[in-house]
Amino acid sequence: MFELHPTLESDTVKIGELPLSLLLLSKDANYPWLILVPKRYRIEELYELSADDRYQLTQESDWISRALVSLFSPDKLNIAAIGNMVPQLHIHHVCRFRNDACWPKPVWGQVPATAYTNAEITAIIKNVSGKLTSRGLNQQLDQLDRVR
Numbered sequence: 001m002f003e004l005h006p007t008l009e010s011d012t013v014k015i016g017e018l019p020l021s022l023l024l025l026s027k028d029a030n031y032p033w034l035i036l037v038p039k040r041y042r043i044e045e046l047y048e049l050s051a052d053d054r055y056q057l058t059q060e061s062d063w064i065s066r067a068l069v070s071l072f073s074p075d076k077l078n079i080a081a082i083g084n085m086v087p088q089l090h091i092h093h094v095c096r097f098r099n100d101a102c103w104p105k106p107v108w109g110q111v112p113a114t115a116y117t118n119a120e121i122t123a124i125i126k127n128v129s130g131k132l133t134s135r136g137l138n139q140q141l142d143q144l145d146r147v148r
Contacts, residue, residue, distance in 0.1 A: 002039045005088040015125050018132075020056040023064065024090075025124055028113035030102075032072045032095040034064050034128070043089045046081060057091070064093050067131035078107070 004022065012024035012035060020040075026033035038057055043049060049057065065077055074095035081091050094107055102110035116124075 002041050004037060005086050005090075007086045008035065008037060008088065008090060013121055013125070015128055016132075018060045018063070020053055021060050023060075023128075025121065025128075026092075026094075027116060028107075029116040029120065030111060030114050031097075031100060031107060032068060032074070032124070033107075034068060034093045036060055036064060036091040036093070038089055040089075044083060044087045045089060048089070061091055061093070063132060064128075067128055068093055068095055070131060071127050075103075082108075 008024065011028075012026055015023040015025055015034070017023065017039070018036070021036040021038050024035040024037065026035060036057065038049060038053060040049065040053065046054060046057075061079065065079065068074070069077060072095045075098050076096040078094040078096055079091065080094075081089060083089065096103060096107075098104075
């Protein structure tokens with residue numbers, strides 16, 4: 001039975017569900033930052049996923065990456081699965097800008113997180129959902145009606 005790690009639960013807002021993964025927004029407004037979490041029980045590493053799930057995760061990462069680049073035009077898109085603090089497999093997609101709070105260093109532990117307003121969260125969820133829907137994912141993406 002899949003359960004989201006408590007740290008991911010507290011540090012993110014759910015955008016929706018893709019065929020394999022939960023799609024989450026990091027609550028750190030310093031950077032546009034989405035996280036994919038495969039809905040599989042006790043998976044910590046990519047190689048633990050089945051071949052089909054690895055393929056699907058790659059597809060979902062591609063969809064999210066294209067949406068982020070289209071919406072935010074970052075100077076660099078960082079994609080990482082680190083897991084030192086949260087062992088559950090999760091893939092970070094972080095838009096980086098040459099003028100962001102800690103460029104060119106990694107985002108972890110450099111500056112305090114900045115909170116989004118509710119309006120900013122709603123706008124990001126709507127925009128990301130719209131990009132995914134425009135790519136034909138409206139059947140798979142669980143739109144969060146409570147924010148619309």
